């Protein structure tokens with residue numbers, strides 16, 4: 001249900017704001033790719049495969065492909081888990097950047113999950 005809601009919100013956003021149309025949608029994912037490669041790839045690697053027993057693979061990862069809310073939450077707030085510390089990024093990236101990064105990891109390396117809209121990241125950040 002939440003995924004459907006996310007898609008609807010994203011599509012409304014696409015329709016409502018010309019800057020995210022057509023070529024711009026590609027630029028949005030490209031922004032996510034750039035930020036990912038600059039920051040996240042240090043651990044999760046540019047191929048999204050991570051490192052065994054250290055950094056989880058994001059490629060083909062059901063958590064990444066599932067409900068986007070906990071994915072956005074993990075990127076914003078980080079997590080101390082079984083493998084170690086995932087740093088928090090809420091002070092590093094704005095809503096558009098977090099949305100672009102999460103949209104990128106949901107669509108890179110053969111992953112196929114709907115993108116996430118910046119307005120939606122703002123809502124999760126506000127919780």
Ligand code: HEC
Nearest residue numbers: 039040042043054055056063075081082083084085086089
């Ligand atoms: C310093 C290393 C490091 C960096 C940099 C890093 N992560 Fe992580 N990430 C981790 C670790 C370690 C975990 C696993 C934490 C745990 O044990 O639950 C993790 C977990 C995750 C998860 C959850 C995966 C799952 O299966 O539960 C996602 C999604 C994620 N990272 C995305 C990102 C994104 C996007 C970025 C860049 C903004 C990023 N990470 C940067 C170390 C890192």
